[in-house]
Amino acid sequence: MFRFLAVCLLSVSSLSYALPSITVYGPTGAERPSGASSGAEPSATGSDPGSSWINAYNAYNDVQLQPPPLPSPMPATTFPITVPSQAQNMPGLSIAQRGDFWGFSIEMSVVEQVMGKNGSFIQVPFLNLLAAVAERAGSVRIRVGGNTQETATLVDSLPDNAIIEKDKTVDTAVTNTAQTPTLLYTPELLYLLSNVSALVNAKWYLGIPMNDTSHLRLQIAEAADAILGDSVLGYQVGNEPDLYANHGHRPPTYDETDYFNEFGVVVNAVQQDAKIKSKNKLIAPSVQGQWTPEDVWNTGFLDSYGSSLDVIAMEHYPEQNCAAEFPNGGFGPIQDPQTVFPQYLTHTSSQTLVQPYLNTSFIAQQLGKEFMMFETNTASCGGFPGVSDSFGSALWAVDYGLQMAYSNFTGALLHVGGQNVSYNPFTPPPTNLSLFDQWTVGPVFYSTLFMAEALGTTNTSRVVDLLANDGNEFTPAYAIYEEHALARIALINYMNAQDGLGSYTVSLSVGGVQIGEPNDTPAQVKVKYLLAPSVSEKDQITWANQTFGGRFQADGRLSGTELVQTITCNQGANTCQIPVPAPGAALVFLSNDAQASTDPATVTFSTTAVTKAIETLAIPSSALAKSNGHSGKVPLSGTSKGSSGGATALGVPLSLTFASVLMGALLLVR
Template identity: 60%
Template sequence: MLALGIGLTCCLLLQGAQAVTVYFQNGAVVNPTGAVTSTAVAAQYTNDAAFNNLVLTAPPVPSPAPPQQFTIQLQQSGQNVQGLSIQHTGPFFGFSIEFSVVTQTVGRNSTFLFVPFLNLMALIAERAGYVPIRVGGNSQDTATLVDSLPDGAVLAKDKADSSNPTQTPELIFTPDIIYMLSNASALVPIRWYLGIPMNDTTDLRLGIAEVAEAVLGDNLLGLQLGNEPDLYAGHGHRAPTYGPFDYFGEFGVVVNAIGNDSNIPIRNNLVAPSVATGPWTPELVWNTGFIPAYSNVLGSLSVEHYPDDNCAAAFPGGPFGAPKVPQDVFSNYLNHTSGVQIVAPYLNSSNIAQQAGKPFVMMETNTASCGGFPGVSDSFGSALWGLDYGLQMAYSNFSQALLHVGGTDDTYNPFTPPPTNQSEFHQWSVGPLSYSTLVMAETLGNTNTSQLIDLNANSGNIYTPAYAIYEKGSLARVALFNYITDPSGASSYTATISIGGGQTGQPNGNPSQVTVKYLVAPSVAEKTNITWAGQTFGGQLASDGRLLGTYDAQTVQCDQTQNTCNVQVPAPGYALVFLTNDALEESTPASTATFSTTILTKTINTATVDPTVIATSNGQGGGRPFLLGSTSKGSDGSAATAAVVAPTTAVLISLLAGVVVMFEVMRRT
């Protein structure tokens, strides 16, 4: 956790500062090189869905199996390629954080940001340029801004809305939430989407827009107006007859109110309609004349979509029927068809957005609504699915897609902090979808010129899709998937990449060698043993948001006489082939800014014991005297308190936008 001091008037510089050693309560020591040692291993916590231990069975090798060798013929210049996507001018993957859990994921308040969150965002930002994050969801429509809350709280949850099948709480929050987001942006390039409440358009609450524009400035990407309005009637938030024309009218009411509010000077950044493609399709909204009527105030057009739901299991006894069995749906996520089918209903809308000159944003998505499926949403298979789905959206001219982050009741989270009562001795869990986000940033790069195409590789085999990525009009990368799990190695394949191919009028374009980074795991069912270019976020409840391990990228020699580069792809796995040194350097930062803990909480009554020691011990013994003590602060005896050891070197404290932060630059090993 990062302690931030607000309102400081000076900088304190203690000479000679190099690094600081932080002693955690359980005896773990973080040294200046980032290495961690510990005297005890905490037991795993598995009571909440986010920390479930369900491991499914990987599907068998398909019959017939895909060919293990095939050629991909490419053109060096994008001008010769039909069907390339639009030019992507910013980071593609970001996150959608449910408003009700923002104080569990970003920070406790504006003076207390979470280090793992900052570390994770820094990894993506240095590859993509910045990280787009939306704070909203179902909870945004009932959120109310107040000046203050009792006991210095910045967010409070009211009783659950009994009419809402997902039991989303009503929220009350203070401006400090917005300052918290701004302070995070002062440390890491993060830009935010927020939502204007729309549960009652007769009593508008525009405070979040007023404060956000004043505090976030250019770091405010947009204001969402309406979250899944096609579900309002079904959730009991509107009359059963509520339809697209009703939404059109209510949208206009809010637009007029914004136009009359001098505290909202920016009036062209609204994001809508964000339909869930449930009762309505986006076309039903477009057919109301929505885009031409509101073009001047719309910054982006948006939709939200989940390919499945686990609501029956999350809310038993509700209107969702019988629960689905995770093993039964697992295979649905393990082939190229999944992403293609999700995107297909939006192809017309993405074309409409282009004609209107508006970005088309997938405002909220993930594996399955109502928290995802255990064993599916938190498996390596979901990492491959997320990458393929994301690339398919980018190819289909979406401009951004935001992966949803919920609480500990959800299995699909890209990252999850430990439960509150575990936070003193557990770290964060980084899920497979975080790898998707990181790898996506490297796949598209940060030149703001990337275009891509689905190659229909291996004669269109659904288990071995591939994409080509062009930058500045030239071929830069090739992305190769293998959805099959086969420990024998027999289902690994070799893709022969040929550029130009010696066709008439086309020069041979293969380089002498290429660099390949691999995203791999032993099985699509694997949960934690996942690596990207040899590095990992580690196991459950064990990450501080930094990559661990030795960086490892493979060099593949090419045959320039035959004009071929043979790249192997393991089963399962993802291979990103860098065809130029510029593309590789762009996606491979030389160093990473990471953030150090500068505060120690709960420094009393924090004794921990390795459970394996208890299991094998004989109690008191060994001839040593049995001494009685106390764990109460101030009592005599051997109180079990955590030692805070002052660093022997000076600590550098710098002032940044009123925020005190200490950070280190960790070199890639």
């Protein structure tokens, strides 16, 4: 099957962003005339975020927590930070980091909902969101996998031209949260990824199934090498193998040595498969904490398989909310989100999370390997409503991302599930609203923009934790050096303003740290702020005064006028006074070049037409039954410890999505 992408070129709009034309398709894929009038959008009954049935989905819950009180004793709210202007004078810098440090892990079973129906029907908001990151970072990394990759099987076709279908045959009444249904997919899934990469600079991680190493299925690597080529970054072998026994996928005695042996079976098969061109792009071991990394290394894993590995990967969630999702699952008492909320609002959280991996990050450097947190988010089993979808989670993800970069991770992926997950960076609307309403962008997505601009596009940025304010856990700060010179400072304020208190001001000095080093504080600096009214805020979040909007308000494009603050410095005193609101995060650019290297491009994708207003596709219940992806109608788990493999189907029809391309209409020719 040969395909190519045809682009109908148009003149570029004089607006601040380009408006690509759209070819509109009906439910069967037949092209329909475009040119609909620009009348008011219809509204859907029940689409009001306050509607009770909407709030039944965790992705749109109305839980809003009380912000924690101000710390007692309060940290200093005016304090100095002095940093050298040159990297050679700053000890403890990280390795050089890429701008696309934060990427996304998309559960394989929810690809149709999140990304598109097939290679011709790509979700336009999804493209816009990827573009927002790629324009700032240079590219965006995406993993398609999770627990559902372990049973994935490539087939030539599926009924109704579906690209994914799940066959759930185990008893759904069983509370074992690892029941993972068989996932069938067609090559069209890979063409979908290829066409996304043709529009946005997206690169992909995929997974080789490991549920049955006696009958390996390597087709995903064979087909992806042929269809995606260099857009494939690697193939994960084993998703959380340390939980295989707990989840009933291996005997109770299954241990690190068993995984070592099974991984060797896959390595040998890949080496002997002439259709797989990428022999050394494997990713492992992806353990989540039941085994330590050292438990795996002690088997001789790296010595035996190092030449086949490209990425050493881990998976970890700082907390789990499994008892709330599975009251009879043996997870103990249900945790109160209000009680756990403060745990996410300190620098100690990120420092604690990286601690178990510092030895492995050093080993990865010695071996010349990437070291990634391959799947993470605020909490497994769907996250905590009110925590995972709060502004506090955005501050946590900024801090956690920068702490991982400082600790020599080379990337991390925020997990994306379905409708019943509160931690999603982005969520498409429930399928019965997709004709009328739009996407919901979660707070942690803003963190990916902050991180991308903090690290820039040169792939030379080195990060250091400044342990600012005598190491106070509520006021962390990082310095980022680029091309050996100080480029940016990141300042975080976890405190929530109360009675006019909580904000702080940094007296920033550049240079003059060592004897003979000149004072290099610039005449002025530029500052972008990540802000919200409180740490518990869910909707009113802005990055440099721009926002994606609240629930059902996003098309993936930032709205509002970008506001970059200019602060005049006192070069005589060698200081710049940088205010940091409570709560909030500030990214300080020390030069015009430091800011220019992160300025986003202006091309976006416009959703200017819709499919037929009332036609839908009927999807069998088995195709919609979810495991890790959380698009089912009942609560489901995450993909870390305690993840689930099935649920009843979402009882609504699945609508078609828009089709769009950059500067033209996306046409796939067979």
